[in-house]
Amino acid sequence: MSKDVKTEMKKMNPILWFLFAIVIPVAVALTLTVIIFAVAGVNVIDWAKEKGNNIPVISSLITTPDENKEEQQKERVQETAENKDAEIEQLQQETNDLQATIETLEQEIEKLENRNTSRNEAEGDEAEEPSPLKTISDSxxxxxxxxxxxxxxxxxxxxxxxxxxxxxxxxxxxxxxxMEAEKAAELTQLFISTQH
Structure with a gap:
């Protein structure tokens, strides 16, 4: 029977042996130590963070309150920057819309000015031609x-x-x-009556 036990021991996986012989007892000892120090009034978690920050590999895994504040501040700055970018984009879109409206209105103004110029030229052409009555009276x-x-x-x-x-x-x-007096009187009378 003792041969059977020895054979089984040899067959036992070395990983399991390491787990049961070293890892579990060390974990139990650490847990008891933390509990005892916590009851004694020592802040074990802060002490562990402080000491862990001095160890190169472990320091990247542990975050201190200062690092938490920095991370939160970075997040706030990033969020503010994103909000500003969104606001800039919105204002740029509004600017583009207003620019398009301005261009449309300028085109409309130009059309109206051209139309007005055409009308004025047409009226000017008509006004420039003197009436036959004016031509004769000038003669x-x-x-x-x-x-x-x-x-x-x-x-x-x-x-x-x-x-x-x-x-x-x-x-x-x-x-x-x-003129003859009678004809002059007659034309004067007609002239006066047409003025009223």
């Missing part, structure tokens, strides 16, 4: 008053009054002065 100004008075006497009364309206007071006086 009477340049004529000899005796000759112009003779022509006016032979015209229709309404036409004569229309021409008299277009000439200046001085020319009108000269023309009426050169």
């Amino acid at each position: 009477f100004k340049d004529m000899d008053s005796e000759q112009a008075a003779g022509i006016l006497q032979n015209l229709d009364n309404e036409m004569a009054v229309s021409i008299l309206k277009e000439v200046s007071n001085k020319v009108r006086g000269e023309l009426l002065g050169e």
Whole structure:
């Protein structure tokens, strides 16, 4: 039977032997030590963190309160930066929309100005062409008053009054002065009645 036990011991896995012989007893001893120090009033967790930060490999696994604050501050800064980026993007989109609106309005203004210019040119062309009445009355100004008075006497009364309206007071006086008195009186009466 003792041979059987020895054979079984030889067959036993060396990993299990290491686990039961070393790891479990060390874990139990550490746990008891932590409990005893905690009851005694020693802050074992902070002491372990402090000592663990001095060990190169373990220090990367342990986070201290300062590191936690730094990490939280980094997260806040990152979040603030993301919010600012989103706000910048939104403002840029609004700027693009407003720029498009400005361009549309400028095009509309240009169309309206072109339309207005075309209308003004059309009206200017019409206004630049003097009426035949104005042309004739200008001719009477340049004529000899005796000759112009003779022509006016032979015209229709309404036409004569229309021409008299277009000439200046001085020319009108000269023309009426050169006419026969009856015809001058008749044209003057018509002239006055059409003014009211």
